[in-house]
Amino acid sequence: QPKPVEQPAPAEPAATEAPAATEAPAPTEPPAPVIKVGQVTDMGGIDDKSFNASAWKGVQDAVTEFGIEGKYLESQQQSDYAKNIQQYLDEGTDLIVTVGFLLGVDTAKTALANPDQKMAIVDYTFPDCWPGAEVGVQCGTDQELPNVRGLAFQTDQASFLAGYLAAGMTKSGKVATYGGLPIPTVTIFMKGFEAGVKYYNQQKGTNVEVLGWNTATGEGSFTNNFESLDDGRAQAESFVQEGADIILPVAGPVGLGSAAYCKETGSCLIIGVDADWYDTAPEYKDILLTSVLKKIDVAVFDTIKDVVEGNFTGGTVVYTIADGGVDIAPFHEFDDDVSAELKAELEAIKAALIDGSLTVDGVLGQ
Amino acid sequence: MAAENLSTKIPSRKRIATGIALLVIGLLMSVFFLPGTETGQTATFGLNLSSSAAILLPDMTLPVQTSLYVLVLIVVFMGAYHMARGIRSPGALFGVVAFCFVAAFLIWATRGRSLSLIGMLTSSLVRATPIALAALCGVISERAAVVNIGIEGIMLIAAEASVVTASLSDSLYIGLMVGILSGALIAALHAWLVIRFKVDQIVSGVAINIFATGTTSFLSSKYLQHQSDLLNNSGTFPIISIPLLSKIPIIGPIFFENNLIVYLMMIIVIVMHIVLYYTPWGLRTRAVGEHPKAADTLGINVYLMRYVNVIVGGMIAGLGGAYFTLGSVGRFDEVMTAGKGFIGLAAMIFGNWNPLGAFTSSLIFGFADSLQVKMQILKVPIPSSILGMAPYIVTMIVLTGLVGQAIPPAADGQPYEK
Amino acid sequence: MPPVLQLKGITKAFPGVLANDHIDLELNEGEIHCLLGENGAGKTTLMNILYGLYKPDAGEIYVRGQKAEIENPNDAIQRGIGMVHQHFMLVPVMTVTENVMLGVEEKRNGVFLDRAKVAARIREISHDYGLEVDPDAYIKDLPVGIQQRVEIIKVLYRQADILILDEPTAVLTPQEVEGLFKILRSLVAKGKSLIFITHKLKEVMALADRITVLRLGRTVGTVTPSEVTPERLASMMVGREVNLTVSKKPPKVGDVALEVKDLYVEDERHQVAVRGLSLDVRAGEVLGIAGVQGNGQTQLVYALTGLAPVLSGEIRILGKPVRKPTPRKILELGVGHVPEDRQRHGLILSFPIHDNMVLCTYYQAPFARGINLQEKVIVANAETLAKQFDVRTPNVFVPASSLSGGNQQKVIVAREFSRPIKLLIASQPTRGLDVGSIEYIHSRIIEKRDEGAAVLVVSSELDEILALSDRIAVMYRGQIVDIVPAAQASKEYLGLLMAGISPADAAKSVAPVAAGEVERVF
Amino acid sequence: MSAKEKTEKTETRPKSEKNRSQAFWQSLLVPVLAVFTGLVLGGIVIAATDKGVAAAFGNFSANPVGIFPAIWKAVATAYGALFYGSLGSPREIIEGLRVYRSSGDMALLLKAIYPFTESLVTATPYIFAGLAVALGFRCGLFNIGAEGQFFMGALGSAFVGYSLIGLPWFIHLPLAILGGAVAGAVWGAIPGYLKAKFGAHEVVNTIMMNWIAFRLSDWLLTGPMKASGFRPVTPTIQRAAELPRFFPDPLRFNWGFILALLVAWLVYWFLFKTTLGFEIRAVGANPDGAKYAGMSVTRNFVLVMTLSGALAGLAGASQVLGVDHWVGQGFSAGYGFDSIALALLGKSHPLGVVLSALLFGVLRSGATRMQSLAGIPIDIISIIQGLVIIFVAAPAIIRWIFRIRVSEQETVLTRGWGK
């Protein structure tokens, strides 16, 4: 199966910019009847410091921007997905935003059963088929569900930059990353990060080592949960003991545990994920090198915007470094510590990634 | 005559079995670990913490294959000797073998690489702290015959309470106090239910757990997550290195470079041991746990003893809860205790209901846990989720092999009717 | 001078039971006052009230003339009242010292226990009153006799001068009883006053200055030994004439039903408790095993009934050798077992009576078809047995726990005797029961024997052994030291054997066989 | 001894036959009041954390009575949503029926009964898991491992469900159910065996088995059992392995519920009507007595833990085969743990378990609507559950609150560390 990151980014990204040209309705005159948007979280819950949270941010932004009505429903278990979606159907919600690949099947089924219900799903597209689906028609292509927009992110491009930056900034010659669980949406960060470091070594003939992930073997460090911040702390402590001084935690709130350790001991720097931790976790700004941005909020906001403006389309939208859907955050506190040339190199790499002359897989030799 | 060869005959069967088991373990060790290695390969173990400015020790560099052979031989020898002569204390036997196995595993995993041994041991103690505190809570209250499996819940509530107050008051110490008090409060509720109303003790514990999970998550998602920096940002206790002691190689960084809560935990272990076995209070506590009626007939107030012990236990658990926030990450998130309370109970049981034992077994967990983390970093070709099972499997093995017959206080879990 | 202790109109009701009904009692300085009454008469309750464990519903207590409000044991201890409880109040996993000091601990520098000081005091006491005991021994390792001494020491350590002893002799050998009596007399000589609870008439006669008899919670009367005969006391106790001797025909002995050769058994702590024991029991006879508790009788019975594994040796039941005996195998061979501890082994207390009546046969026809329990049959069975064995209960649906001790025992007896058994193993069959129940159960056992079953009776009550047995085996340190025909066995001789004197030496001091028939009263 | 007879009569009169039905109703009284009290306290929490109420308090000085409507509004909206969302509104149901009668159009009716069916769907795994724990209690074993067994059961049945292809349903479905039961049984049997053989405390071992199960499922879902494609979930099971549903989507009400009731009855029969059940209860009540009577205590420990595990496994199976059809990470919402509460609430009696399972089903499934319409975090349900358990476990409190005299003898459900 093609992974979303490997899919050719279709025209949608353009679509997301296009409407900017068309006149947006001023927030003062709310369109009547008021548009209803409902988000269904996965098990992580709305406060997962990760994609549920940032999706919700997108909804809230839209609420303030367009005066729409936005709600969320937390799922506590698998069987809640269908139930929560159904709840929104009953309430006559205009756009249902489901978060996470675990909601894929239920989203697809609902979409098929209710062809004019607009839906969007974060971190998922529909390459997979399910029993009862007509292969090639309902699934197995990118475009199979006209009323569902799959929001995918080429996160590895951003974490590639982060990796390069980390390699450039490390004093000990060792950088580290770990995940919550070995699942694609997590490992794609780690993969890009390793690639970035590797690329740096290629360029500079250095030998910066990445702890906690190895794309070749697919082995790495995982806390096996997204709850226990204490585990995050232990991971950081362990990495530091093994000599790492920059850490990219890809485990939602667990990462804050690592941040806490770095802040307390001052022995390491953290690279945030998903949102810019400078805003979401300001208490750690003085050990925050940068963040790998995965702008789910923007994606969700755009989708809602399209709904509001009546040009919602289904299919897959892959957000890339090109359209700024993924990126790395400013260096904030560390702006002075990052050398001008490193900044320049990062810009160059960014450009190369955009024009495709440089690809993550290419670096990893795949 | 008959009696003698009898008393030797019966155990000897067991001995043979154990002996063979050991030989098998030795065999397995060589089968698993030797193949992967190359001659001349070495494994390097760091004996210093970058953070500690102690007298620097040289790193310990071991020849992989030789050391593996040695370890395997030790195990095999133990097996053979046990079969022939028989080794008195099963504890020692198990200890040595376990050590050899773990050492072999470490050396194998570290072959051609390096690993910070001290680092691992340090984190073992830190990781053991909440477990030990939970276990100590269990010990003190079960010595008075009150089972408390609500520890997990108590810790959750204490964690949240302490971080919120600490954030609001900008004082970690106030936070700590409140954490401990909240622990005492919930424990008092438990005591009230099981003593005054004779509620089944396990039931009350389960109820407390469910209730605590609900309440903390409820408040968390309703308030903490939204005013994060006002309510949920306490910072953590700094690491205090004890002047001279922390300079001792190996021991220093492990025991004398920790934060307040870790120190408190170690102090409580010692104090509780002394109190239980060398003071009237301890004597009465144990009597109440073993034979409450006897204590009663001697004019000891059974109910009072139980109330106090359970509440003190709650305070200790409260401290354990505060560890997760004030002692570790400075913020609260839903169900962040992640089952440590239950593991603490396991530690208490195979610590045989006494403080030192509970502490030691907590260390075993802590070790298994940090070992698991290190193994992942060393990219051992075992899936992380499988490695993640280590602490739990260790528990089961120890429970089964060593203290399957652990004897709880005689009246443990039973309400006392006059 | 006023009596040291006066109880006036003490009344106490429990749910459904009027345990004490306006009881009056006086205890004079330096007197041994016996409190006599069958089980459930209210003796313990009365004493518990005196000791502050229960609150009386009505009545007053005067200690040395002053009215005393005794709310809890502390008040009692304050007033110099001490109690040796019917069921020992000792913590098994603690040492003698710890048990004695519990509640009144000596402290070193204000905090720490001062074990040494207490141990020294204990040695003094044991010296003064001849209560030899090692202060550092763990209770669980001590024989009951010694445990009782510890209980007494506990009381003395608290400087009590009014001592209450609740059925202290139930668990002692004749010699130990003698020893205890010596101690008690020496206590009295030192000015202590004693209340001595028992339902053994001979002890009362031997020891008491005065006797107060209770029945069904009421005072029947207070007498002195000189005024009464045992028979008189017994009828005061029970409220009717009772026959204190077991009349039985000479045995019609058949062939060997139980054969034990060179048996070795371990106890829970893996000490060899039965070492090389051999015996055989023939159909139609009663073999009584006398011996002080803790000489391996329990393990012997456990081994014979499959409750404990056999280390080595051979057991043949009805000629068949049983290897690796399991309880079920043995039960199915036609063995009946009246267990020593009726509440631990004999019954499932929370189960209704009818289920307890089929505890060993629930899986057999007619009580089960396939795996289906036949409730009707089971209930019917229980009802007939309850009638037949005169179990006092409103109906067979009540849980066994709500039955009195004696009736609980009757349930067990009914269950075991109603099965077709060829070998009966009865361990302490009448412990803690009242005369009425004892009389009944004894007659049932003899009945079985006359039906041609082999009977093995284990009891620490020598009188019971003498009353029931055709042959008597004395067990000491896990071995049978001697077997004598019961008819002419002399109690003194048996007593010496039980105390560990070798048959030879014992025979020197007393005649192994008494002249003529001895009357069996107890 | 006539007096003694009298005493025994008086003390045992309440136990006599004719009062049994009355006793039954009494035994219901406490749980009902407990639930009620739990809801009341839950309401207080809701009100206390409600913005409207806070606002009303804000201008307390201005308008002191204003808080009462505010409180009423808060609580009413919440519980209104809760019960509408779990039972549906009678009016709609009647309306639906009418329409269905007149014009065979079911749509309205289905929509009306949807909430109620959802409650039954949620209750189904609760029934199985509750029975699992209850069975353990009956044998004096405390199975905290239902959660892990639930997981293994789910994975087991899922595996059978997707790996076998082309079987007719009447073979495939039973196999899949069996798969779940067996997987759960294994997970339960291990601690059972360890207790029987080595006397290791089943309480701790089952907890450990839970964690091992979670890790194992993480591994299986990201490795061996991963569906093609990149999602860490099992493939969807074959149609033939699904527990048939009674109504078209979105109604998920399926045969699992019927199966649950059937099994509940089976457990009742097994426990109280068979020799095996007799043994189990005997061992639970008094192991020594059971041994004396020739029963094998250890065998019963293993047997019961195995069966208990199987039941919990069935809970997982019913969820996969009836509702989800595939297994992904974080599959369960703590069914195993709630089921402990449930077994207690049901006094370890199958009927009681079924009733309390229905209650939990109603609470859990109504929570969705409450969350959406009243914006109450779903965790409130756990709070209410916790309170309910406390009150059920402490009838004394209830009597004390409501000044009632309920004379029921407390049955000891657990004994410390399952000694």
Ligand SMILES: Nc1ncnc2c1ncn2[C@@H]1O[C@H](COP(=O)(O)OP(=O)(O)OP(=O)(O)O)[C@@H](O)[C@H]1O
């Ligand atoms: N804890 C209790 N609660 C309620 N009733 C009890 C309790 N203990 C005993 N009884 C009742 O008191 C009466 C006597 O009980 P007890 O055990 O003293 O009998 P007993 O003196 O051993 O009688 P027996 O002479 O038959 O051995 C019985 O009717 C019993 O039902």
Ligand SMILES: Nc1ncnc2c1ncn2[C@@H]1O[C@H](COP(=O)(O)OP(=O)(O)OP(=O)(O)O)[C@@H](O)[C@H]1O
């Ligand atoms: N806690 C209790 N609850 C209910 N009834 C009780 C309780 N304690 C004693 N009884 C009953 O009160 C009556 C007196 O019991 P008590 O123990 O005083 O008799 P006793 O003379 O000591 O008998 P024993 O010779 O067996 O010691 C008995 O019927 C007994 O069952």
Ligand SMILES: [Mg+2]
């Ligand atoms: Mg939440």
Ligand SMILES: [Mg+2]
């Ligand atoms: Mg008594």
